[in-house]
Amino acid sequence: MSTPETSIHGEWSSRLAFILAATGSAVGLGNIWRFPYITGEYGGGAFVIVYLLCIALIGLPVMMAEVLLGKRGRSSPINSMRILAQEAKRTRWWQALGWAGVVAGFLILSFYSIIAGWALAYIPRVASGMFTVVNDLSTTKEVADFVGARFGDLVGDPLRLLAWHTAFMIVTITMVAGGVQGGLERAVRWMMPALFIVLLVLVGYAMSTPKFMDGVHFMFDVDFHKLFYPKGEFSGEGVLVAMGQAFFSLSLGMGAIMVYGAYLPKHASIAQTTTAVVVADTFIAILAGLIIFPIVFSNGLEPGGGAGLVFKILPIAFGQMPFGSVMGTLFFVLLALAAWSSAISLIEPAVAWLVETGKFSRLSATIGCGVAAWLVGFATVFSFNIWSGVHPLSMFSAFKDKTLFNLIEYLTTNIMLPLGGLFIAIFVAWLMKRQIVAEELESSPESFGYRLWQFLLRYVTPLGVGLVFLNAIGVFS
Numbered sequence: 001m002s003t004p005e006t007s008i009h010g011e012w013s014s015r016l017a018f019i020l021a022a023t024g025s026a027v028g029l030g031n032i033w034r035f036p037y038i039t040g041e042y043g044g045g046a047f048v049i050v051y052l053l054c055i056a057l058i059g060l061p062v063m064m065a066e067v068l069l070g071k072r073g074r075s076s077p078i079n080s081m082r083i084l085a086q087e088a089k090r091t092r093w094w095q096a097l098g099w100a101g102v103v104a105g106f107l108i109l110s111f112y113s114i115i116a117g118w119a120l121a122y123i124p125r126v127a128s129g130m131f132t133v134v135n136d137l138s139t140t141k142e143v144a145d146f147v148g149a150r151f152g153d154l155v156g157d158p159l160r161l162l163a164w165h166t167a168f169m170i171v172t173i174t175m176v177a178g179g180v181q182g183g184l185e186r187a188v189r190w191m192m193p194a195l196f197i198v199l200l201v202l203v204g205y206a207m208s209t210p211k212f213m214d215g216v217h218f219m220f221d222v223d224f225h226k227l228f229y230p231k232g233e234f235s236g237e238g239v240l241v242a243m244g245q246a247f248f249s250l251s252l253g254m255g256a257i258m259v260y261g262a263y264l265p266k267h268a269s270i271a272q273t274t275t276a277v278v279v280a281d282t283f284i285a286i287l288a289g290l291i292i293f294p295i296v297f298s299n300g301l302e303p304g305g306g307a308g309l310v311f312k313i314l315p316i317a318f319g320q321m322p323f324g325s326v327m328g329t330l331f332f333v334l335l336a337l338a339a340w341s342s343a344i345s346l347i348e349p350a351v352a353w354l355v356e357t358g359k360f361s362r363l364s365a366t367i368g369c370g371v372a373a374w375l376v377g378f379a380t381v382f383s384f385n386i387w388s389g390v391h392p393l394s395m396f397s398a399f400k401d402k403t404l405f406n407l408i409e410y411l412t413t414n415i416m417l418p419l420g421g422l423f424i425a426i427f428v429a430w431l432m433k434r435q436i437v438a439e440e441l442e443s444s445p446e447s448f449g450y451r452l453w454q455f456l457l458r459y460v461t462p463l464g465v466g467l468v469f470l471n472a473i474g475v476f477s
């Protein structure tokens, strides 16, 4: 049985186009919103080290494996897994990996769209100079209170959140309906460099704040006690969250990178392209941390400020720095664009599958998926206001204070994505024919690089994910 030569959905115009699209998927709210907020909650340095180890030892090899599956299968993750399981003479059940990815994608998009909506909401706020008022306030506490209260106004109002969520989703649907070459490629090409430059300017501002070095120490001084005993008692959760963040930030474990791999030209090097994506993604997350934490400490705030952290911190900078309103507007526009280039990869697996069934046009498939994710998003919208006191799993101590949003974020990021990555690693490293794998990688199975990669996938990924899971449920405590 042979695998398809090309995907019916089209192909990237070049290797660079794939790198841009995959970077577009990887770089998003995960780097700028999520990385600083969870690094803050889990105490800094030790968390960052575990995150970086997960990126290098698990994330990069799994990303190569996931791209490889797509490139070989040339279809949506559901169909690629069906075709490849058949080719490897394994059970059809492997397509469940594709299905699980579709479910994870919907759930992630449902909350992703709300947070991206916050970024949209901040564009007119910053542009109108709302935060320049901070210059008239006399203490850092007043500044922090003012900016925090503006965030509170926004998330406390379900209708406003719903409106921005809807706006974000409509644009997402429009971009996905445009298809591989049209919608996705063009936007990312100039947006990534622009985002990078704005972040560098913001690092410059952070360096001018009085507590810049405190921020640097917070991020890089490794203290494992803080990671394992966040609230005085031992907990393996921090390591789980760091690993989950590695998967989330690299868009791994749910088929997004697999479906992009399906559009890769036949002779593009997987190792080089994925390394470029991983380096860019990690660099941007670190930059975001270097911006946020110095401002946190310089204003006497706590790094563990929760999901609103970035939105409560950056406006202080935009209020105070020269040309802050212009920079701030640019920043939130770029953040929204980065979120869009990630969001489109969250529904692409489902859309590609629907189109492959032959029953849907790309447009109707996209609208169907978008509306479904939009509806699930209501759970997150209300988690910040009328349901903020609803803790559905409060009977379990680990989930005591978690809202619906917290639970969806936890389940998808910390459980579903690493599990998806685990199965991808097992399938590619243990079940596929070596010669096929080597052919797709354009590498010799005897080379050092190949053997290292195979070792990481065969042993390090399954053991790593397994141990982190066991640790998180308290087996070693």
Ligand code: PFF
Residues within 6 Å of the ligand: 025, 026, 027, 028, 029, 030, 031, 108, 247, 248, 249, 250, 251, 252, 254, 255, 256, 257, 342, 343, 345, 346
């Ligand atoms: N990697 C994206 C980010 O860091 O914002 C989020 C994401 C996109 C996660 C696509 C998973 C995914 F499949």
